[in-house]
Amino acid sequence: MKKSLLLKRLITMIVYLGELLFVFYIGIGYFKSGAMFDVVGLFLIASIFCIPAGVATCLIASTMQEYDKKVRTVRAFVFAVFLFYALILFYLLFMGRYRLRAWTIGNVGFNINAFNINLVPFRTIATYIRQYFSGSINKSIIIENLMGNLFVFAPMGLLLPCLFKSLRKFNKFIIAMIIILVAVESAQLLTNTGSMDIDDIILNLAGAIIFFAVWKLHVLQQLLKKFYIVEM
Structure with missing residues (x-):
C-alpha cells in the first residue's frame, strides 16, 4: 500500500x-x-x-x-x-426545555381543550411583526421564533435531494415536505408539546425551499459530484 x-x-x-x-x-x-x-x-x-x-x-x-x-x-x-x-x-x-414540561407533568395525550390551533395563513407572522414594531414583546423572542421556524427544517432542502433521487424534482420535494411538516405539527398537537400553526408550516417550508434552491445551483452540484455525494 x-x-x-x-x-x-x-x-x-x-x-x-x-x-x-x-x-x-x-x-x-x-x-x-x-x-x-x-x-x-x-x-x-x-x-x-x-x-x-x-x-x-x-x-x-x-x-x-x-x-x-x-x-x-x-x-x-x-x-x-x-x-x-x-x-x-x-x-x-x-x-426541549419547554416541550419537556408536557411530559413531566403528565400532560400528554389527546386533550382537545389544550389544543392551540391556527389555520389562518400569516396570522401569527403578522402578530409577531406588529409586536416587533410596537415593542410590546422582547424583539429577540420574535426574531428567534420567526428565524428559528424558517431555518429549523432548512437542512431538509439539502439532505433529502442528496439521499433520494425522486425528491430532486421540485414538485415531489414540496409534497414530501408538506407531509413531513403536517405530521410533525399533528404529533406536537396530539402530545401537547406544541401547537398546530399553519404559519409554522409556511416558515418551515420556505426555509426548506430556500436550501433546495441552493442545492440546485450549478456550482454546488459540481461540488457535490466532486465529493461523490451526487452521482456524475
Whole structure:
C-alpha cells in the first residue's frame, strides 16, 4: 500500500476516533449535569461533529479505486448526518426545555381543550411583526421564533435531494415536505408539546425551499459530484 493511502486512512481513523470520544464526552456531561441544550448549542455540536467527519469520509473515499464504492461510502455518511439531524429535530420539537414540561407533568395525550390551533395563513407572522414594531414583546423572542421556524427544517432542502433521487424534482420535494411538516405539527398537537400553526408550516417550508434552491445551483452540484455525494 502506498504511503499516501496509508496516511489518509490513518488520519481518517484518528478523526473518527476523536469524534466518538467527543460524542461520548458530550453525552456523559449531559447526563451528569441534567442540562438542556438550546438550539445554538445543538447545531454547534452538530457542526463540530459533522464537518471533521465529513472531511475524513471524503478522504477515505479518495483512497478507493471503484467509483461506486466511493459514492456508497459518502452517501452512507450523508445518511448518518440525516439521522443525526432527525434526532436533533426530535429533541428540539418534543424534548426541549419547554416541550419537556408536557411530559413531566403528565400532560400528554389527546386533550382537545389544550389544543392551540391556527389555520389562518400569516396570522401569527403578522402578530409577531406588529409586536416587533410596537415593542410590546422582547424583539429577540420574535426574531428567534420567526428565524428559528424558517431555518429549523432548512437542512431538509439539502439532505433529502442528496439521499433520494425522486425528491430532486421540485414538485415531489414540496409534497414530501408538506407531509413531513403536517405530521410533525399533528404529533406536537396530539402530545401537547406544541401547537398546530399553519404559519409554522409556511416558515418551515420556505426555509426548506430556500436550501433546495441552493442545492440546485450549478456550482454546488459540481461540488457535490466532486465529493461523490451526487452521482456524475
